[in-house]
Amino acid sequence: MFKAPKGVRDILPPQSKTWRSVENTIQQVLEDFGFDEIRLPVFESSELFTRSIGTETDIVAKEMYSFTDRGDRNYSLRPEGTASAVRAYLEHQLYTPSPYRKLYYSGPMFRSERPQAGRYRQFFQIGAEAFGVDSPYLDAEILVMLKLICQRLNLTEWELQLNSVGCPVCRSNYRQKLQDYLQAQVSFLCEDCQRRSQTNPMRVFDCKSAHCQERLAAAPRVADNLGDECREHFEQVKNLLAAQGIEYKLNPNLVRGLDYYTRTAFELVSTKLGAQNAFAGGGRYDGLVEEMGGPSIPAIGFAIGMDRLVSLLEERLTLPENRPLVYLILLGEQAQCEGYNLLLKLRTAGIKCEMDYQSGGMKSQMKKADKMQAEYCLILGETELKEQNIILRQMQSGQQQTLKIDDLLRVSPFGKYW
Ligand code: HAM
Numbered sequence: 001m002f003k004a005p006k007g008v009r010d011i012l013p014p015q016s017k018t019w020r021s022v023e024n025t026i027q028q029v030l031e032d033f034g035f036d037e038i039r040l041p042v043f044e045s046s047e048l049f050t051r052s053i054g055t056e057t058d059i060v061a062k063e064m065y066s067f068t069d070r071g072d073r074n075y076s077l078r079p080e081g082t083a084s085a086v087r088a089y090l091e092h093q094l095y096t097p098s099p100y101r102k103l104y105y106s107g108p109m110f111r112s113e114r115p116q117a118g119r120y121r122q123f124f125q126i127g128a129e130a131f132g133v134d135s136p137y138l139d140a141e142i143l144v145m146l147k148l149i150c151q152r153l154n155l156t157e158w159e160l161q162l163n164s165v166g167c168p169v170c171r172s173n174y175r176q177k178l179q180d181y182l183q184a185q186v187s188f189l190c191e192d193c194q195r196r197s198q199t200n201p202m203r204v205f206d207c208k209s210a211h212c213q214e215r216l217a218a219a220p221r222v223a224d225n226l227g228d229e230c231r232e233h234f235e236q237v238k239n240l241l242a243a244q245g246i247e248y249k250l251n252p253n254l255v256r257g258l259d260y261y262t263r264t265a266f267e268l269v270s271t272k273l274g275a276q277n278a279f280a281g282g283g284r285y286d287g288l289v290e291e292m293g294g295p296s297i298p299a300i301g302f303a304i305g306m307d308r309l310v311s312l313l314e315e316r317l318t319l320p321e322n323r324p325l326v327y328l329i330l331l332g333e334q335a336q337c338e339g340y341n342l343l344l345k346l347r348t349a350g351i352k353c354e355m356d357y358q359s360g361g362m363k364s365q366m367k368k369a370d371k372m373q374a375e376y377c378l379i380l381g382e383t384e385l386k387e388q389n390i391i392l393r394q395m396q397s398g399q400q401q402t403l404k405i406d407d408l409l410r411v412s413p414f415g416k417y418w
Contacts, residue, residue, distance in 0.1 A: 007113070007121030015310075018317050019124075022310055023106065025152050026126050033145050035104040035128050040084040042108065046076040052083040052288060054259025056200035063111040077110035081127040082260070082285065082301055089131055090294040099132030099297045106306075118276035118308050129301035134286060136233050139264045139300055140240035146268060146280060146302065147246055153313055158270045158279070160246065163254040164234040165202075166226045167262045168287060174225040175201055185215045205255045221252035233263055260285040264300065270312055279308040326353040327369035331362060331381035338405075339380050342390075345409055353378075369395060378408075 004010060011019055027037075046066050053060050065077040078084055085103055088094070094101050106126040113119055130138060143160060150158060166174065182189070182197035182204065189197065189204070193212050196203045204216060226234065241248055248266075256265050265283035273279065282302025289297040326346065330339035336359045346353045354372060356365045362379075369377045379391040379400075390408060393400040 005121070007115035007119075009120065009122075014321065015314070017322070018314060019306065019310055021317065022153060022306070022313060023126065026149055026304065027104070027106075029145060029149050029152060030104045030126075030128055033102070033141070035102040035130075038085065038088060038103040038105050040078070040081060040088060040105050040107070043075045043077050044084055044087065046074045048083050048087055048292075049076055049079060052086065052258075052260055052292060053080070054200065054203075056196060056203050057257055057259055058206060059111060059257060063113055065110045065112055079111045080109055080258070081105050081107075081125060081303060082129060082258075082288075085127070085129045085301070086288055086292050086294075086299070089129075090289065090292060095131065095289075095295060095297055099295070101132060102128070102130045104128040116276070118273055118311065120307055124306035125303040126306060127301060127303035129299060131289065131299045132297055133300075134233075134284075134298035136236035136240060136264075139237045139284065140244060140246070142282070142300055142302060143241060143246055143248075143266065144244050146304075149304075150268070153309075154316065155270075155309075155312060157272055158268050158312075160248040161251040161254055161267045161269055162238070162241075162248040163251050163265045164223050164226060164230060164237075164263050165255055165261050165265050165283070166222050166230045170225060170227040170230050171202070171222065173227075174220065174222050177220045177225065178202065178204075181219050188212075188215050200259070202255050203259075205253055206257050216253075222255065223250070223252050230263055237264055256281060256283060260288040260291075262286045266302070268304075270308075272312055273308055276308065278305070279312065280304040321373065322352075323373040323375075324352045324354040325375050326351060327365075327372060327374035327377045328353060328355040329362065329365040329369065329377050329379045330355060330359055331365075331379070332385075333359075335380045335382065335385050338385060339378075342378070342380075342405070342409075349409075380405075 046064065049064060050060050055061065059079045064079055066074060068074055085105065089101065104127065107124065108122050109125050110122055112121055115121060130142065178201045179197060182201060186194055186197060190207065190209050190212050193204045193207050202222065204212065207213065254265055254267060261283045263284040263286065266281065267278040268280040269277040270279060271277065280302055284298065284300045286298035289295065289299060328339045328343055330336040339355055343353055343355050354374065356368055374395060377393050377395060379393060384390055388405050389402050390405050391400050391402050
């Protein structure tokens, strides 16, 4: 028997219904805030990801699903959506005539991480990217929007964690400070962190080893080492959030696992999620568009991890079951033939109905109608057929009436009967 690969899963009904409803709610808010949908490819050239996310990140160094195709081209399944959104923004010159553009996307992402609760190798994101504005107003607006999404979903137990990771200028000063600190700790750090301390020191904060984290407790933090402009930007974001009544917690360790971030960085976390506690994350990436070969255009975005978000909502979301309005009880071969036509006509008219393809006796078909929780059944036997009649029965009350088959279909949209 085949099984889905490790860390990859099916979303079965009725869970799929919850997903659809959550996705619709999020997309509605995104559209209300002026974001337009972009559909992005599931695989791209590997270099797009290595260059944008950074070679020293866990995603690129350890987690990409990369392959060479028959033409010897190197591709990777997308581990996230920002790189593709930037690529599309540049490829289609979406920055003309105005650089201001807001896009959202959704779909599966792929990372070869060790599977555990809330961590999958194929997982789903809804992401949003806003290009062309460096104002802190936009940062705050994005966070207001995320709060609204949580409100619309009735999600209450979550926290916004906030940090600023500065810009390359503040970071070059900070880098030296951090490297000096790490140098003194080097013999206590894991091999990865020893390497990172030389190549990309800020990535040491991503290390999952508790031992390394202990050693980093007293390390200098980037938010304490911002230049004037980045500090001012961060102050304004915090003031705007306060003015909008958005609570947040400063987390100086929040550096996000991708290299492209500048200034504002944030995550939405919930204690109900266990170790994998972030159900959304994002931030500014003011340098990425230029780094990818485009004009100098600032941007900010985020992605919601749908698997984690849905797991938070699942217990509380009770959606109506997908039950038929009508069940057709068809007695005898001819009735089944006629009933089948009726079934298709009713469905075409938008009435949810089902029938028994095996055509058992009255009792067994009635049982099936009950099991499917149909509200009505239509009974068609040889006698009814001869007269071109059909019996409409309300399942709960047992009340029935005899109708002409033609009448049933003529009365549009059948509202007279149900
Ligand atoms: P990220 O933090 O890597 O950011 O992912 C965003 C969210 O995706 C996480 O907070 C988490 O909920 C979910 N996620 C990540 N990995 C997994 C996994 N293995 N299993 C289940 N859920 C997962 C990004 O991807 C950035 N592209 C976000 C962004 C957009 N920044 C700016 N624009």
